[in-house]
Amino acid sequence: MNGPTATVDLRTFRIRLRSQHAALETSAGRELSSADAPEPWYLALLGFAEHFRTSSPPKIRLCVHCLQAVFQFKPPARVEARTHLQLGSVLYRHTKNSELAQTHLEKAVRSQAISQFEDVKFEAASILSEFYCQQTLVDSAKPVLRKAIQISQQTPYWHCRLLFQLAQLHALEKDLVSACDLLGVGAEYARVMGSEYTRALFLLSQGMLLLVERKLGEVHPLLTLCGTIVESWQGHPIQKESLRVFFLVLQVTHYLDAGQVKCVKPCLKQLQQCIQTISTIQDDEILPANPAALFHWLPKEHMCVLVYLVTVMHSMQAGYLEKAQKYTDKALMQLEKLKMLDSSPILSTFQVMLLEHIIMCRLVTGHKATALQEISQVCQLCQQSPRLFTSHAAQLHTLLGLYCISVNCMDNAEAQFTAALQMTTHQELWTFIVTNLASVYIREGNRHQEVRKQLLLPSSHCLRAAGFYIRGLLSFFQGRYNEAKRFLRETLKMSNAEDLNRLTACSLVLLGHIFFVLGNHRESNNMVVPAMQLASKIPDMSVQLWSSALLKGTAVPQHKLTVRFMFEGVEEEEDRFIFWPDGGAKEQSQTCGGPDCSIFNDLLNKSLNNYIKLV
Secondary structure, eight states, X not given: OXXXXXXXXXXXXXXXXXXXXXHHHXXXXXXXXXXXXXXXXXXXXXXXXXXXXXXXXXXXXXXXXXXXXXXXXXXXXXXXXXXXXHHHHHHHHHOSOHHHHHHHHHHHHHSOOOTTOHHHHHHHHHHHHHHHHHTTOHHHHHXXXXXXXXXXXXXXXXXXXXXXXXXXXXXXXXXXXXXXXXXXXXXXHHHHTTOHHHHHHHHHHHXXXXXXXXXXXXXXXXXXXXXXXXXXXXXXXXXXXXXXXXXXXXXXXXXXXXXXXXXXXXXXXXXXXXXXXXXXXXXXXXXXXXXXXXXXXXXXXXXXXXXXXXHHHHHHHHTOHHHXXXXXXXXXXXXXXXXXXXXXXXXXXXXXXXXXXXXXHHHHHTOHHHHHHHHHHHHHHHHTOHHHHHHHHHHHHHXXXXXXXXXXXXXXXXXXXXXXXXXXXXXXXXXXXXXXXXXXXXXXXXXXXXXXXXXXXXSOHHXXXXXXXXXXXXXXXXXXXXXXXXXXXXXXXXXXXXXXXXXXXXXXXXXXXXXXXXXXHHHHHHHHHHHHHHHHHTTOHHHHHHHHHHHHHHHSTXXXXXXXXXXXXXXXXXXXXXXXXXXXXXHHHHTOOSOOHHHHHHHHHHHTHHHHHHO
16 A cells, blocks of 8 residues: 555645745734724724733634724725634634624725735635635635635735635545646746745646646646756755655655666655755744745655655555654654644644554564554544545555555455545555455455456556566465466565565465475475565565565475464464453464454444544
């Protein structure tokens, strides 16, 4: 699931629009002073409102009363519009009075445009659109943004920001064509306004969505253009390096999506060096002279977590599981610190993606009980965000299916994979799920015909290699050993070309098993020994146990290994620690032929009750 996860969740690396525009952060009183001196009563009420808002704890009711009192003085139109905006914003962000918040924001949006105070109207449109989306009124949000975009062309900051916001709204609705069109409009506008920095942000965002759509023919020239702009642009070091991180993240995820683990190494190294450079740059306030350039992509702390994440993705695909675990631990530790101070949704997305990868790592290394606990943790995180659950439901079912395979509960695995297939249209994730479902059919022993129907040749190098492995496994079970060897040698060729260590180890041990069944014990040893060495390096517990059993069987020819053993070795050695976690039932486990699926179901239901509620 390493490759597909990278692409399914590429959309989470979207532009986070954080204004650095000083005018948006100043008080309304200071704004008004540029036109005429504000009345003392207005400054007093505004001061009291801000005092109550920033108190610890905030006194929002008193803040609202102060702002509402402004209307008693029949203020000028510009003051009235600003006050409606302030009230709507406070009520939306700090209370549950959504109806009153909506009323004030709509009044601010409908207010007559006043020279030098257009930002009130545009900010109100931006917040009102946010509000509508939170209330699942997306169709109401779009016209508000479109109208604001039409009349904001003379206000570069707001025009760019509103374009980003509407593009993001379309992207969340999976309307990637409309989102890309808007980003293209934004890129051209930024070029006309003389901001190559913002132009690069629009183009990189467009490239990200094209990657999601898998329009690779359009992605390559666009990324080439972005690379040229990023390298030639001279500006604040933080902004330049953040553009480079954005650009390199797209390159790395593009390679990982294609399963090209070896090819990605130079880009990944550049990305890691880039984030080290950013961490040494002083945090100065950036206030560009060009109002169209008043954006940045991500805070550098978030970029650091993101680089950890793509490093984990690479390590998982390459089979460096200890390295994946090391960087996951670092990233999760940093995320916990950030989430104490920052409620940004993207942090939860990063956390879920990290957990998805470490869960697969646990299953490979044999720590299944920990994996199940972490699946439950992912479910709890998704329960807190409907959007997060919608985008990760297929991955959750897939992880549960992989867990079921690891404890040899094939019926449960099939049910989970089938559910996952119904929840995704993403090509690579769908292919990954189908590949694992095919392995379930093979292990059930009587559904070989269905395997051939399921297997396709995906575009990902890694998944194509895995497909050949599954074909080899199927041929092995059907006793067509020469055909199995042909498929497995193709897998070895492809996995060696891109350093896919787990596939290499699995292919070698299965080849060794074929030679063992054919009675060629020397050739079996030649395959199994390097497989075991590689599995120890990963480490892959199931391949180590499988290899060990073959070596013992080779040393004692009269001992007949059945093909079923390769799937049961792990159960006998490991699963008792899941079903008897206190370690006090080891004697009882000696007589158990395998895990009791009813116990598994009880454990699964108990651990994942939140997940069941979500479904």
